Amino acid sequence: MKTQNPKQLLPPALRSRNYRLFFAGQGISLIGTWMTQTATIWLVYSLTQSPLMLGVVGFSSQIPSFILAPFGGVFVDRFSRHRTLIGTQILSMIQSLALAALALTGVIHIWHIIVLSLFQGFVSAFDAPARQAFVPELVERREDLANAIALNSTMFNGARLIGPAVGGLLVASIGAAYCFLIDGLSYIAVIIALLAMKIKPRTILVSTANPLEQVKEGFVYAFSFPPIRALLLLSALVSFFGLQYTVLVPVFAEKILQGNAETLGFLMAASGVGALCGGIYLASRQTILGLGKLIAFAPTILGIGLITFSLSRYLPLSLFTMLFIGLGTILQVAAGNTVLQTIVEDEKRGRVMSLFTMAFLGIIPFGSLLGGALADRIGAPTVLIIDGIVCILGSMYFMRQLPALRQLVRPIYIERGILNEGLH
Template sequence: MNRFLDIRSYFQGVGFAFRAMQSRNFKLFFYGQIVSLIGTWVQNIALGWLVYRLTNSVFLLGLVGFAGQIPSLLITPFAGVYADRLNRHKVMIITQMCSMVLAFSLAILVFTDSIQVWQILFLATLNGVVLAVDTPFRHAFLLVMVGDKSLLQNAIALNSTLINSARFIGPTIGGIIIALMGEAWCFLLNGVSFMAVIGALLAMRVDPFHYIVKESSIFHDLKEGFRYSFSFVPIRYLLILVGITGFFGLPFQVFLPVYAKDILGGGAELLGFLTGSMGAGALVGAFYLASRKTIATIPRLIMITAIIFAVTLMGFAYSRAIPLSIILMFFMGLGMILAFAATNTLLQTIVDEDKRGRVVSLYGMSFMGITPLGSLLLGSLSHRWGVQSVLFVSGFFCLLAAFLYARRIPLIQKVVDSVVKIT
């Protein structure tokens, strides 16, 4: 009898972790996006491998990462303003279609053996522009999809879960496809995968959108979003933490082909295992976040996981053993996703609804827009000092950022506790 109750309790807990799936729209998005994101991660690993195969240049790896993400720094804040004005549903359909076209274009160039580095940089930049527009609309659209703010925290965590399920599955598939068939098939698969999320978005039933007419200018609304975000203490320090971590920590992903090929002596399959291990850790972290019932302890959780990410990054930098590297990648993924997804959860829970798009755009810019600057800098420094030394120092800066954030936890916790009492 006790065993039966334990099993029943376990499945109830699993069901609680997926409670946002009660929403038909979110369920459609979840299943469509998981297919699309697997394709995206298949393409990501193939793109890095293609660039390194063609150029054997660490700097160009960093430059491609820079080209793919720098548009977020320039465009995402303005996209956030429009995410508070325009129909988020329709804009997302358009951005997904644009990404699909870019993936097919890349596939054609590689299939015809006419691909050149400048074309990769150009397409990466265009894809970065699409992502810069899509990010604030997608984050702000979550509440529209679930239709119930009590499910928002779980929806954000499940969104992170599906992203990291794809991060776990996609690179492994990508590594195998590269080894057996070549990079072009990875890009083709990604293009086809976008049809799933586009179909899901088209099948959704959302309330009619009422265009928000504002007399204020775009720049006025942008300034208002910045002022609101950095005058509200929790948002300010959360954005600072993810900004520093995004600049120094997240560029490590650009250099994984170097570790797989030159430092660990493997090939595309090892690159897939490394990235897949990181995805597995991120998946565990995201599922853990989805099972939480309150945001009350999230400020301290962010600190702990930011430290885990920084310490494991420092360890991975000098690891030359494949098993140890795979284990460290698991904990890097765990720390990274918990820190960033928990930050997103906290931000979206406490933000004013009329400023949601602008705040989440700053969140996206804090790592998507800042990371390419870090990729460019670390790529340049790695050419002179070596990838391992540069990543170790980067991990150290991430650790300092976590400790600086830790000093502000009592102040942040006080504000969070007041929000919890109100809700």
């Protein structure tokens, strides 16, 4: 009887050595990154007791992504994505270790957190589009690309929800400073993984165009094609409204559910479980066909979760609703990312993924600032009810557009061998 190669049991993308290294290293590092996010918001709330200040710190950590991401996309299209990632991971490690040193010595102030958050946001403006655009270079077979994109999207967005869960539990048990330290050390894993890769030199089209012209070219390309435009706008809406809960959860944990950092950890852990379920489902899919309906329906799941969570005063019910918040978020963002990476032209991949970074990460600070300011005035529960309603309305609008978007995407799917007959 023929023995099956263990590699054949893995998802297609993980059969490529470079992608396995990338997946393992980034998985560890990204969980550490989001642990730091949770530790930071708890530390800020402990220092200030201000929902508005939570919004300010959230704003400062992401606003550089909104402003600089288009230039990061141009950089990624013109230079080595591999070397860019090595550089951004080293800078991120320095930032986390600086935060750990300040917290461990007990000299940390709110302005330290804001300055270091701005620095990390600057790094992310180059790191996020580089990471997204690097994926096609990691797989040995072109037909494994869709699986790699799904796994990569799932890893990134899953870590964004799993990391805070672990962070909350660690803050409650050993304190925020050690979260920062663990995060700083976690970057060693991804740096080693990147250095161990054997990457074939990529053909880079030499451009004499002004970077601003290339930024404009990326915008025109993305927003003149309705499917890309619709995906970016839905991601922006979900990020602006649907993710305001991430900076308001400490208010629910302490004031509404009468808990502590451990309660915060359990709430974020519940959203992490929901995200993990969504991620496993997406990674197990054999085709990207049918993701359109999923992208359209996911904000409804998120919206219902937000509304129910805002009304709950009972911890088990709050934990249950957080499952749906995590599930709805990852289904929309990861599935949207997968379709986007599939339909985009390779020479514009970095720029389009930088726009996705703007739509997903870059919009969050504005939502954080508005959510924090509104929570000060009308209360955190009312804010989340409004957010949930907007997510559901956005979901309904995208669903109405779906038939027309499918017809536009159909020729691309046929050209790339994804579709032979009618689009299902």
